[in-house]
Amino acid sequence: MSDTTAQPSQQSKSAGQSRDSFPMTQRGWLVAQLAQGPTGLSRINGYIMQTYAEPLGNYVAGSTFRSLSTSADLVAGFFASRLAQEGYIERWVASNLPLRRWLINGFLFFLQEEVRRRRNERAETMPEFATEPTCQAETAVEEFDRLWAASMVRSAANSARERCAGEGFSVHWQMFENHFVGGASYSDLATNFTVTGGQAASMVRTAAIRFRQAVVELLLKDGTTEDELDDEVARLMRALRAD
Amino acid sequence: MKQISDHYDCLKLLVSLNDETDPLLVRLVDRARRADGLFPTCSALDEGPLATSGNARDLYITGSASDADFASAVKHCETLRANGNASQRELAALSLAILEASSIVHRKRLLISTSTQEADARLAAAATGLTSEWEKLVQAAMHVPVQTVLSRVA
DSSP, X not given: OOTTTSOHHHHHHHHHTTTTOOOOOHHHHHHHHHTTTHHHHHHHHHHHHHHHHHHHHHHHHTSGGGGSSOHHHHHHHHHHHHTTSTTHHHHHHHHTOOHHXXXXXXXXXXXXXXXXXXXXXXXXXXXXXXXXXXXXHHHHHHHHHHHHHHHHHHHHHHHHHHHHHHTTOHHHHHHHHHHHTTOOOHHHHHHHTTOXXXXXXXXXXXXXXXXXXXXXXXXXXXTOOGGGHHHHHHHHHHHHHTO | OOOOOSHHHHHHHHHTTSOSSOHHHHHHHHHHHHTOSOSOOHHHHXXXXXXXXXXXXXXXXXXXXXHHHHHHHHHHHHXXXXXXXXXXXXXXXXXXXXXXXXXXXXIXXXXXXXXXXXXXXXXXXXXXXXXXXXXXXXXXXXXSOGGGOBOOOX
């Protein structure tokens, strides 16, 4: 299997062989898939649906558009409508927008279209759409950033947890979570896991590096450049603090 | 295992991406993990800025250092950290962590960290590659009950 056909997760494992190195630019993986024709496009669509369905669904569930249908149906309708369009991904690449921004913009257009379509078709029987649901694009983007950040972190944590488990570092991941999420000190970890303080720091670091690599991988795939990573993480922290 | 359940947990995980304490110490943790042979040696510690006022082990392991000795050593560490080459800066960061450990064990107060949480991270990072009595000192500091450690005296 060539590099360009390997799945992102497989690439990250390859990158992981050189230990603490960051993965190659994942947006490059998406672009490389375009050159593979329909097979590559299918992989891209699968990745987008797997990664962005949850935050898009959470967004619509909390918006005034939720009365249109179930969030799952709306997201599925959006994917079916847009991902099937010829040149949709190429236009994202040309836009230089983060993928999530491209998708939420498209999703908002889709939702507005859906409102108009249903109102035109069924105005007599669905009076609740007499008043069109509204959205402030800027507010919607901010809200989606917040939801996407949470979804991305959960996804990165799951990925890093699985990678740790695969490498025999499940305990390292548990210590990492206990320290950063649970607030346990290294001293507590040393006591609870029967290791020295230095070993606790080292083990947490092992898991932290894998979590960092997973986050970086997702941010790069979303269109962040390597130079922008620190700023992007800071921005996502601000978005989550606004919760 | 705890599930990453809410946005606050996600935020805490994102915060982990930022070095929680001295970046030089994080670099030392990585040196210890890789065993690259570039971690400061015991002799470098014995003869470095910790030896400014005399025998480093007598001063900071045995506990004969005075407040003035601590202050002088911190000053030398900070100068080396600001002006030294890469390995000297790492030696300075490690020496500062050792001074913190000695201050906690022998004076029951923080020296450079602004919180017990920061001190905990600093000591754990320092302990990753230390050997001999320096390691024992740092490990001992990590086991001093938090409630007995006073905040840094300005």
